[in-house]
Amino acid sequence: MTRLTGSALRVTVFVGENDIWHHKPLYSEIVHRAHAAGLAGASVFRGIEGYGASSLIHTSRLLSLSEDLPVAIVIVDSEERVRAFLPQLDELVTEGLVILDDCEVIRYVGRESREGKGGEPGRKGKKSL
Template sequence: MKLEGSALRLTIFVGESDTWHHRPLYHEIVHRAHAAGLAGASVLRGIEGYGASSRIHTSRILSLSEDLPLAIIIVDAEDRIRAFLPQLDELVAEGLVIIDPVEVIRYAGRGDER
């Protein structure tokens, strides 16, 4: 897949303990993005944060949080990102979904020549 120039970055913020049918929500989002043929997805685990609940979640040992913030980031062409949004409406009950414009400078897999 070739991806360069103008694109959209879709970022979904959820909690580590969020689930979809007894499986981690982030796992379901990544697998649906893959099935939809999106260019790629990454899940980043935060060390501290809070959201709409205003409850601070932290990785500090004394707090023993099991619900750290996660960000699922997907970059692809605008039409493909927008076509994926209805799936997020189904999946994300609590969280934040944002889209921002980006410019892709290089998108290459392993083994791709420079």
């Protein structure tokens, strides 16, 4: 398990949800590559409205025809590990925005495995009372 506290670097990647990399969603490829690179974590957030360099507004409003909503992929890890991952983002993101922010990790804790602790093997979730 990766330990992460204190100073860190956050990379946020803004792309369209319909952006594709080799027949799969670009956001999914970014998350899987971050995982394979051993980065501390990655999350994908779907926007409800936005525009970028093309100046086309994409929205989820009912009367809109747009389905290519904005997506943000957020990855946090040490500066060294994030910067080592940037060449992969350079390869993947041909349209979009990639930004870096310094941040401070206050708490980074995963769920414990319940195997060997009296729980059901591999079962995830909270304990029931």
